[in-house]
Amino acid sequence: xxGGTAKLPQGDAPAASWRGRRAFWLVPLLLLPVPAxxxxxQQYVVNMMLMYVPVAVGFNLVVGNLGLLAFSxxxxxxxxxxxxxxxxxxxxxxxxxxxxxxxxxxAIAGCATSVPALRGVxxxxxxIMTLAFxxxxxxVYIRWEPVTxxxxxxxxPAPDFLGWPLITEGRKFxxxxxxxxxxxxxxxxxxxxxxxxxxxxxxxxxxAAAAMGIPTDRYIVLCFGWSGFAVGIGGAMYAAxxxxxxxxxxxxxxxxxxxxxxxVGGLGSLVGSVIGAVVITAAPQVFLDFPxxxxxxxxxxxxxxxxxxxxxxxxxxxxxxxxxxxxxxRE
Amino acid sequence: MLAQLVVxxxxxxxxxxxxALSMTVVYRxxxxxxxxxxxxxxxxxxxxxxxxVGLGMPFAAALALATAVLFLFGVLLQRVLLQxxxxxxxxxxxxxxxxxxxxxxxxxxxxxxxxVINLARPYPRGVFMLGxxxxxMDDVVITGCVLxxxxxxxxxFHVTPIGRIIQAVFQTERGAALVGINVRxxxxxMWGAGAALGAIGGVLLALIVPLTPDMGQWVxxxxxxxxxxxxxxxxxxxxxxxxxxxxxxxxxxxxxxxxFIDxxxxxxxxxxxxxxxxxxFGRQSTVRV
Numbered sequence: 001x002x003g004g005t006a007k008l009p010q011g012d013a014p015a016a017s018w019r020g021r022r023a024f025w026l027v028p029l030l031l032l033p034v035p036a037x038x039x040x041x042q043q044y045v046v047n048m049m050l051m052y053v054p055v056a057v058g059f060n061l062v063v064g065n066l067g068l069l070a071f072s073x074x075x076x077x078x079x080x081x082x083x084x085x086x087x088x089x090x091x092x093x094x095x096x097x098x099x100x101x102x103x104x105x106x107a108i109a110g111c112a113t114s115v116p117a118l119r120g121v122x123x124x125x126x127x128i129m130t131l132a133f134x135x136x137x138x139x140v141y142i143r144w145e146p147v148t149x150x151x152x153x154x155x156x157p158a159p160d161f162l163g164w165p166l167i168t169e170g171r172k173f174x175x176x177x178x179x180x181x182x183x184x185x186x187x188x189x190x191x192x193x194x195x196x197x198x199x200x201x202x203x204x205x206x207x208a209a210a211a212m213g214i215p216t217d218r219y220i221v222l223c224f225g226w227s228g229f230a231v232g233i234g235g236a237m238y239a240a241x242x243x244x245x246x247x248x249x250x251x252x253x254x255x256x257x258x259x260x261x262x263x264v265g266g267l268g269s270l271v272g273s274v275i276g277a278v279v280i281t282a283a284p285q286v287f288l289d290f291p292x293x294x295x296x297x298x299x300x301x302x303x304x305x306x307x308x309x310x311x312x313x314x315x316x317x318x319x320x321x322x323x324x325x326x327x328x329x330r331e
Numbered sequence: 332m333l334a335q336l337v338v339x340x341x342x343x344x345x346x347x348x349x350x351a352l353s354m355t356v357v358y359r360x361x362x363x364x365x366x367x368x369x370x371x372x373x374x375x376x377x378x379x380x381x382x383x384v385g386l387g388m389p390f391a392a393a394l395a396l397a398t399a400v401l402f403l404f405g406v407l408l409q410r411v412l413l414q415x416x417x418x419x420x421x422x423x424x425x426x427x428x429x430x431x432x433x434x435x436x437x438x439x440x441x442x443x444x445x446x447v448i449n450l451a452r453p454y455p456r457g458v459f460m461l462g463x464x465x466x467x468m469d470d471v472v473i474t475g476c477v478l479x480x481x482x483x484x485x486x487x488f489h490v491t492p493i494g495r496i497i498q499a500v501f502q503t504e505r506g507a508a509l510v511g512i513n514v515r516x517x518x519x520x521m522w523g524a525g526a527a528l529g530a531i532g533g534v535l536l537a538l539i540v541p542l543t544p545d546m547g548q549w550v551x552x553x554x555x556x557x558x559x560x561x562x563x564x565x566x567x568x569x570x571x572x573x574x575x576x577x578x579x580x581x582x583x584x585x586x587x588x589x590x591f592i593d594x595x596x597x598x599x600x601x602x603x604x605x606x607x608x609x610x611x612f613g614r615q616s617t618v619r620v
Contacts, residue, residue, distance in 0.1 A: 069422060121604050124364040124425060125563075128555045129604045132597040135552060139594050252548045256433050263426065292440025292544065299434030306427050307415060 028181055035170030043169035044241070045285055050176040051237040052277035054183040056261040057270065058106075058230035061187065064268030065196070066223045067203030069123060072113045072130035073258050075137040076106040076228045078250035080235020085156045085245045086147055095159035095166070099179070099236045106232020107225045114224035118217050134255065141247035153246030156239045166240065176237055183230045188270055190226060199223055203268075253295065260298040264305050266312025275313050335464050336581040342470035344557075344577020345477040346536050350550055351557035351569035352484065353528035359501050359564050360521035363413070363424045367432025368529055369551025373544065374435050375401050375530025376537035377443070380450060390453035394534055398527045405526030409519040432547060439544040450537040473535050480531065484566060497521075501564075556596035559603050 035043055059073040080102040087098040116129055141148045148154060159166045166172045190196060198219045201209035210216045239245060257280060265276020283301075284294050305312060354368050365371075378400050382393035408431060416423050457468035488494040499507040500514055508514045536550065557576050561568025576599060584592035591598075 067422070069425065116601075116605055119605065123421070124366075125559075125604055127364075127366070127425065128552075128559065129600055132552060132555075132600040136594060136597045136601070139590075139597070143590060259426075259429070263430075290441055291444055292437045292442075295433050295437030296441060297437070299430045299432075299437055302430035303412060303427065303434065306423055306430065307412070310416075310419065310423065 028177060031177060035168075035173050040169050043173060045281065047169055047172050047176050047241055049278045049281040050173070050180045051234055051241050052258075052261060052281055053180040053234075053274055054230040054237070055234035055258055056265065056273040056277040057183055057187050058227040058234070059258050060262040060265070060268065060270070060273040060276075061199075061223055061227045061230070064262060064266075064272075065191065065199040065203065066220065067268075068117060068220070069127040070113060070117070070130045070224070071127055071255060071259075072109070072133050073227075073231055074250050074252075074255045075113075075130075075134040076109050076231035077235045077238070077254070077258070078137055078141065078247075079109045080106045080232030081239045081245055081250075082141065082148055082235075083232070084236040084239040085154050088157050088159075088239075089154060090147070094163075095157075095236075095240050096161045096175075098239075099233060102236035102239075103229040103232040106228035106230075106235060108228070109232075110224040110226070110228020111221055113228070114221045117220055117224070131252075134250075134252075138247050138250055141245075141250065148247075149245070151247055153244055156243050156245060158243075159240035172240065176241075179233060179237060183233060184270065184274065187226070187230065191270065195219065195222065256295060256298055260302055262312075263302045264312055266314030269312065269314040271317065272312045272314030275317070279313065332585070333582070334462075336585055337578050338461075338464050338466060339470065340578035340581035341574055342467075342473050342577070343539075343580065344574035345474050346532060346539075346573070347553045347557045347576050348570045348573025349477045349480065349532040349535070350529065350554035351561065351573050352481070352566060353525045353532060354554050354558060355564060355566055355569045356484070356528060357521060357525035358558075359566075360497055360525075361409075361518050362501065363421075363428065364563075365525065366425055366429040366551070367435070368428075368525070368554060369549070370432035370435040370547035371401065371404070371526050372529040372533035372536065372550045372554075373439065373542070373547040374404070375526075375533035376450065376542050376546070377439055377533075378530065379534045379537070380448065380542065383450075394531070397534065398530050401530035402523040402527040405523035406519045408526070409522035413522070414515065414518075432551075436544050436547055443544065445543060445545075447541040447543055448537075449541055450534070452538055469539050473539070476531070476535060480528065481570060488566065552596050552600070556599045559600050 034046060038046065055073070055077055058076065062068055062070050062073075083102040083105040084095065084098040087093045087101060088095060113130060113133065117126055121129055142151045144150075159172070161171075161175045164171070166175060191199070198209070198214050198216075201212070201214055202216050202219060206216055238249075242249075261276035261280045262273060263276070264279060265274070266272025280298070283297060309316065350368070350372055353372075354365050357363065357365050357368075375397055378397035379390075379393045382388045382396050383390050386393075388396070408428075412427055412431065413424060416427065452469075454468060454472060459466045459468075459471070488497065496507070496512055496517060499510070499512060500517055504514050507517075533550075536546070540546070553576065557572035558569055559572065560575055561570070561572030576596060579599070580592050580595045583595055
């Protein structure tokens with residue numbers, strides 16, 4: 001992402017990259033004893049951070065890596081959450097069996113969102129359209145009362161994982177950690193292949209990418225689909241974490257939260273998405289929580305990042321230690 | 332009944348048109364789509380609330396002062412927040428104004444909470460009958476104000492040299508700078524003008540709909556819908572789009588179901604952009620490599 005450095009082809013020394021990958025595995029290992037150290041509330045906040053990891057990763061993929069201004073992330077999030085809720089409540093499925101369907105519904109919504117993008121709707125037109133789509137979904141949650149419970153919302157039954165009831169926040173933590181880790185690793189794998197490079201090519205110059213023989217349409221659909229899948233899984237985690245789904249949770253304020261995550265963390269950076277999910281979830285817990293204060297703080301944070309740190313906190317970490325640099329994001 | 336629906340739709344549509352117009356002014360002058368505009372519109376209404384109710388000023392003075400404050404806000408926004416990153420990607424500019432909008436909304440919510448406020452009308456309530464059609468004083472005042480502002484805009488864009496400057500800067504900023512136009516100052520003034528126009532729209536809006544911090548996002552989407560129908564960047568398109576949107580809301584709401592009033596704007600945006608990605612009257616933009 002840093003514009004000043006020389007443009008080099010991919011690949012560090014293999015040894016350094018191998019060490020970097022080993023260091024990556026230390027992070028989840030170090031997190032394993034966390035539930036023993038925290039009380040229920042603190043654990044809840046940590047779980048929320050983990051829940052936001054796939055959400056931010058999915059959002060960042062489209063906005064940061066593909067470079068399309070699509071604000072439909074909250075719609076995927078809500079669709080995932082409601083899929084889980086409806087399947088548990090109406091079909092009586094256990095929570096763990098709804099995770100993949102929630103992801104798939106998110107992916108379908110993602111692919112549907114890519115249709116206007118394929119038809120040539122771009123830049124702010126796409127932003128406006130996806131904004132309208134998100135608000136339309138919220139209207140659906142409110143109006144489709146027999147299924148979604150209307151504006152009163154629906155209570156999600158107690159979650160369990162393969163028959164292991166997730167009755168404490170500590171138990172949820174391990175499942176969430178595994179899910180967040182899976183999404184991050186899978187996205188990392190995706191970005192390391194020609195897919196990731198094609199996303200970057202499309203962001204830099206779509207017409208040139210198409211001229212080089214990259215089937216841009218296919219990659220745009222794929223990017224939106226994977227984004228929707230990741231965010232949908234985040235939605236399933238949200239349903240398990242909060243236990244009550246209301247349409248208000250999926251409004252434009254939620255969009256601000258998710259938007260702040262990828263902006264503050266670092267656009268187009270996988271590490272940045274994770275950092276953003278952690279920092280932005282923690283921020284309201286540190287500040288006093290008056291109504292409106294969150295919007296004010298996040299708004300100012302985004303402004304400051306745009307002015308002084310255009311590549312987000314991830315770039316700050318990368319400056320401290322090259323191990324934090326995403327190897328597939330160099331331009 | 333249809334006549335009644337159309338007439339009340341036109342009055343509401345005039346407001347959407349004014350919001351769309353103020354966004355179009357900024358877009359035409361700077362090519363930035365103002366994602367924070369809805370919140371600036373709401374800020375205008377809150378400013379009048381502060382001056383008229385908080386400080387007890389007469390309504391006209393409060394309106395003038397609020398417009399001036401928002402003008403200054405627009406100028407400062409461009410100077411302090413947008414100018415430093417203007418060379419960067421266009422995406423950042425859109426995100427910056429979005430963040431400014433969120434900040435404004437947060438500040439409003441911090442001060443007034445989520446309570447619903449109604450601005451007192453500075454004119455007597457009244458009802459006129461045109462045959463069987465009821466026209467309220469609100470309809471007359473709003474339509475009158477918007478038409479007057481439109482006249483001013485028309486003169487500025489087509490009679491004064493400012494119009495030519497706007498056209499020049501919209502076509503090529505570098506070229507405009509080369510022939511001696513101060514593009515920076517021009518951008519700042521146009522941001523100010525957009526914010527001030529939006530503020531007037533916000534005050535008119537607050538006369539008929541209750542004022543909440545969340546008004547901004549609703550206003551933004553109505554404005555976008557009006558601009559989408561009319562084609563981005565066209566002043567008349569914004570007017571036509573706003574009025575059409577207002578009428579569609581009323582007609583759909585009455586004949587199909589009131590639940591559709593809320594989502595007319597969203598449906599319009601999605602359908603129009605799916606069928607014609609550049610808006611109904613928008614010109615096909617060419618892709619430059």
